[in-house]
Amino acid sequence: MKETIVQLKRGEKGIIKEFSTEAIPLKFQEVGCLPGNEVRLIQFSPFKDLVYLTVNDSHFAIRTETAALIEISRIK
Amino acid sequence: MGKQLNVALIGNPNTGKTSVFNQLTGLNQKVGNYPGVTVEKKEGKCKLSNGQFAHIVDLPGTYSLNATSPDEKIVADLLLQKRNESYPDVAVIVADVENLKRNLLLLTQIKDLNIPTILAINMADTMKRKGISVDLQQMEEKLHARVVLLSARSGKGMAELKGLIQDYDKLSSESCVQFTDIDPVYFEAQKKKFHGENLYKRWLNTVLENGSLKQEDEDQITSVQFENKSETEIKRLQQKETILRYLFINQLLKDSYKRDPALAEDFRSRVDKILTHRIFGYVIFFLIMLLVFQSIYNWSSYPMDLIDQLFTQMAEWVDNTLPEGALTSLISEGIIPGIGGIVIFVPQIAFLFLFISLLEESGYMSRVVFLMDKIMRRFGLNGKSVVPLISGTACAIPAIMATRSIDDWKERLITILITPFITCSARLPVYLIIIALVIPENSFLGMNLQGLTLMGLYILGFLTAVFSGYILNKMLKLKSRLFFISEMPAYKLPLLKNIVYTVIEKTKSFVVGAGKIILAISVVLWFLASNGPGEEFRNAKNIVQKNEQNQQLTEEDMANAIASYKLRHSYIGIIGHTIEPVIRPLGYDWKIGIALISSLAAREVFVGTLATVYSVGSEEEETIKNRMMKETDAVTGKKIFNFATGISLLLYYAFAMQCISTLAVVKRETNSWKWPVIQLVFMTGFAYVVSMVAYQLLK
Ligand SMILES: Nc1nc2c(ncn2[C@@H]2O[C@H](COP(=O)(O)OP(=O)(O)OP(=O)(O)O)[C@@H](O)[C@H]2O)c(=O)[nH]1
Ligand SMILES: [Mg+2]
Numbered sequence: 066m067k068e069t070i071v072q073l074k075r076g077e078k079g080i081i082k083e084f085s086t087e088a089i090p091l092k093f094q095e096v097g098c099l100p101g102n103e104v105r106l107i108q109f110s111p112f113k114d115l116v117y118l119t120v121n122d123s124h125f126a127i128r129t130e131t132a133a134l135i136e137i138s139r140i141k
Numbered sequence: 142m143g144k145q146l147n148v149a150l151i152g153n154p155n156t157g158k159t160s161v162f163n164q165l166t167g168l169n170q171k172v173g174n175y176p177g178v179t180v181e182k183k184e185g186k187c188k189l190s191n192g193q194f195a196h197i198v199d200l201p202g203t204y205s206l207n208a209t210s211p212d213e214k215i216v217a218d219l220l221l222q223k224r225n226e227s228y229p230d231v232a233v234i235v236a237d238v239e240n241l242k243r244n245l246l247l248l249t250q251i252k253d254l255n256i257p258t259i260l261a262i263n264m265a266d267t268m269k270r271k272g273i274s275v276d277l278q279q280m281e282e283k284l285h286a287r288v289v290l291l292s293a294r295s296g297k298g299m300a301e302l303k304g305l306i307q308d309y310d311k312l313s314s315e316s317c318v319q320f321t322d323i324d325p326v327y328f329e330a331q332k333k334k335f336h337g338e339n340l341y342k343r344w345l346n347t348v349l350e351n352g353s354l355k356q357e358d359e360d361q362i363t364s365v366q367f368e369n370k371s372e373t374e375i376k377r378l379q380q381k382e383t384i385l386r387y388l389f390i391n392q393l394l395k396d397s398y399k400r401d402p403a404l405a406e407d408f409r410s411r412v413d414k415i416l417t418h419r420i421f422g423y424v425i426f427f428l429i430m431l432l433v434f435q436s437i438y439n440w441s442s443y444p445m446d447l448i449d450q451l452f453t454q455m456a457e458w459v460d461n462t463l464p465e466g467a468l469t470s471l472i473s474e475g476i477i478p479g480i481g482g483i484v485i486f487v488p489q490i491a492f493l494f495l496f497i498s499l500l501e502e503s504g505y506m507s508r509v510v511f512l513m514d515k516i517m518r519r520f521g522l523n524g525k526s527v528v529p530l531i532s533g534t535a536c537a538i539p540a541i542m543a544t545r546s547i548d549d550w551k552e553r554l555i556t557i558l559i560t561p562f563i564t565c566s567a568r569l570p571v572y573l574i575i576i577a578l579v580i581p582e583n584s585f586l587g588m589n590l591q592g593l594t595l596m597g598l599y600i601l602g603f604l605t606a607v608f609s610g611y612i613l614n615k616m617l618k619l620k621s622r623l624f625f626i627s628e629m630p631a632y633k634l635p636l637l638k639n640i641v642y643t644v645i646e647k648t649k650s651f652v653v654g655a656g657k658i659i660l661a662i663s664v665v666l667w668f669l670a671s672n673g674p675g676e677e678f679r680n681a682k683n684i685v686q687k688n689e690q691n692q693q694l695t696e697e698d699m700a701n702a703i704a705s706y707k708l709r710h711s712y713i714g715i716i717g718h719t720i721e722p723v724i725r726p727l728g729y730d731w732k733i734g735i736a737l738i739s740s741l742a743a744r745e746v747f748v749g750t751l752a753t754v755y756s757v758g759s760e761e762e763e764t765i766k767n768r769m770m771k772e773t774d775a776v777t778g779k780k781i782f783n784f785a786t787g788i789s790l791l792l793y794y795a796f797a798m799q800c801i802s803t804l805a806v807v808k809r810e811t812n813s814w815k816w817p818v819i820q821l822v823f824m825t826g827f828a829y830v831v832s833m834v835a836y837q838l839l840k
Binding site for chain 2: 075087090091092093094095096097099100107108109110111112113114115117119121122123124125126127128131
């Protein structure tokens with residue numbers, strides 16, 4: 066089964082896998098959402114429309130729809 | 142002296158560029174702990190140790206030169222126009238020491254433009270606490286740039302930075318990555334075609350033209366471009382470029398940047414688990430707001446009364462001391478009450494600015510963005526709209542400018558259009574005085590009823606804003622690009638110095654700004670009120686004394702009766718009576734009408750205007766509040782500031798577009814007269830109807 070950032074629970078980490086360029090805006094890649102980087106999920110926003118992550122030493126929130134396009138492999 | 146030395150401060154959002162700018166230039170531009178504080182180019186001068194002046198430019202923050210929002214585009218534009226007179230001779234990349242990796246991405250891009258570059262690693266004061274160490278020498282070698290550790294808060298490293306700027310001709314302008322590796326064949330061909338030109342600049346032009354911002358300022362982009370590449374291909378290359386740059390950066394930092402994992406306890410994440418919690422998050426937010434309104438009300442009533450009395454005494458003193466005459470009465474009846482009508486609100490305004498700057502400096506603002514995004518989206522807005530909406534409680538003008546950090550044009554436009562509904566500090570004076578007059582001082586559930594009413598008005602403004610957003614979202618046929626990213630900055634202990642400075646500065650400019658307007662208005666008003674065209678004005682004394690009904694009046698009442706008869710027949714009285722029929726249905730008399738008109742210039746002069754008008758119309762000096770309380774309606778004989786009229790006025794000011802400067806800013810930001818006109822017509826029309834209904838129902 067494909068796992069994406071959204072499947073992580075609070076505090077869990079994963080490594081970003083390859084993704085299709087089309088779906089992920091360049092800006093996310095520029096702040097560090099790139100294949101091979103480690104991402105940690107900190108919090109979902111109250112109605113789950115945003116996810117709050119840290120990746121590449123940055124802390125930021127992106128929309129859940131977008132996060133659901135970023136595949137990861139979970140780190141146990 | 143030759144050409145001026147241009148220095149541009151460039152960097153990611155919230156890395157302290159403006160703090161560095163302020164240190165260098167001695168100016169005081171706005172600093173805040175959230176991304177997107179600076180949204181326009183700011184310029185200043187800095188004296189170097191050799192006596193030369195450097196021209197410093199502060200820019201909005203950006204993650205890369207591939208701009209997507211209007212504030213980021215300012216940076217890209219500056220760097221792509223070599224002929225621009227502030228095209229930088231030196232780029233100072235201000236980076237956050239905790240986040241070097243991401244900050245260096247931008248640096249490698251700037252280097253590719255062959256601009257001499259200095260890397261200023263800011264916030265060096267936090268390094269020890271976070272267990273960070275940096276090998277500067279190694280970095281300098283690999284980046285081909287000078288590197289300096291800086292703390293804009295303490296001023297450490299500033300002298301060194303100035304020294305590097307001074308010796309700018311020794312800086313390297315060599316690039317540090319070979320970006321053409323992403324498509325060697327293609328770029329080799331381009332190199333031949335555009336002989337000697339900077340290829341990265343060419344590439345950026347292609348990219349930006351392809352991107353979403355192409356509709357504006359097309360002329361600035363050189364028309365000859367690369368051989369056509371499809372959009373998907375460009376995107377693919379951009380990704381490759383980003384990866385390439387990060388590859389270089391990771392390699393570099395692996396050796397030269399160390400972070401002690403034991404000290405990486407993540408304070409931010411732990412606090413955020415509570416502050417952004419789906420229940421506690423909202424509870425905390427609500428409690429903070431409640432505290433703000435209660436304190437604005439409770440803590441400042443005492444100084445407020447004091448100021449009111451002070452101004453009354455001052456007017457009395459002038460009246461008694463200076464020789465009688467036109468000038469004396471201009472001062473005691475026009476200027477002093479008018480200015481008093483503004484100064485009286487200084488305590489509240491100061492509290493308001495205090496709370497806003499605490500919210501901004503602590504980093505809490507971005508958490509509110511996170512909490513509110515979903516709710517905002519339902520109304521066609523964006524979580525980031527929260528920032529303008531909160532800073533709109535100070536003033537709509539900077540708030541509308543702050544929308545520049547919203548990427549999506551539709552969401553940005555809606556935010557611009559609804560921001561004026563937010564209760565700004567200029568409405569506060571109107572609300573406060575009217576609430577004091579018509580809402581009883583009782584307490585309700587242990588809370589001050591007047592304070593609750595005030596909070597109610599803020600909530601009303603907010604709900605109206607959001608609801609209009611909903612309607613606009615349905616109506617506007619604009620394509621929307623759903624894409625959102627919001628940084629969550631580290632929490633910072635607000636710097637006392639900054640806070641105190643901001644509060645004093647903002648309060649001062651409130652008083653001075655409004656003071657100038659009221660000074661002008663009160664002179665005009667006083668003139669119009671103390672002169673009249675006809676016999677009735679000149680002979681007021683005889684006419685009133687002859688009137689049968691007035692025979693038994695005491696001397697004092699008689700004097701007042703004459704004064705108000707005169708006022709009724711002065712120029713202002715005549716103007717007022719002409720417009721009275723329009724505002725009667727709302728429960729206002731002509732004096733309020735005059736105040737409504739003059740407060741189009743700025744809402745806060747409403748009280749000052751009334752103070753002047755009332756002051757001319759009566760013989761003794763009194764506090765503004767007492768005077769308003771005593772005022773009776775010439776037609777109905779009832780108190781003017783009764784409950785119905787009071788509520789009607791509150792609603793009118795809540796909704797009406799009573800601010801010319803805001804309209805001007807909306808015109809500038811939307812680049813058309815269409816939107817400000819729509820705003821004016823709809824908001825004021827809506828205000829009129831609502832106030833009328835309210836008055837007629839409550840009367
Ligand atoms: N600890 C520490 N904080 C700093 C330093 N310099 C700036 N800050 C804080 O960092 C935050 C951001 O500062 P700004 O100067 O507004 O940053 P900016 O880069 O201009 O931000 P934008 O205009 O939004 O891009 C503020 O809260 C500052 O007080 C520093 O050297 N040390
Ligand atoms: Mg700034």
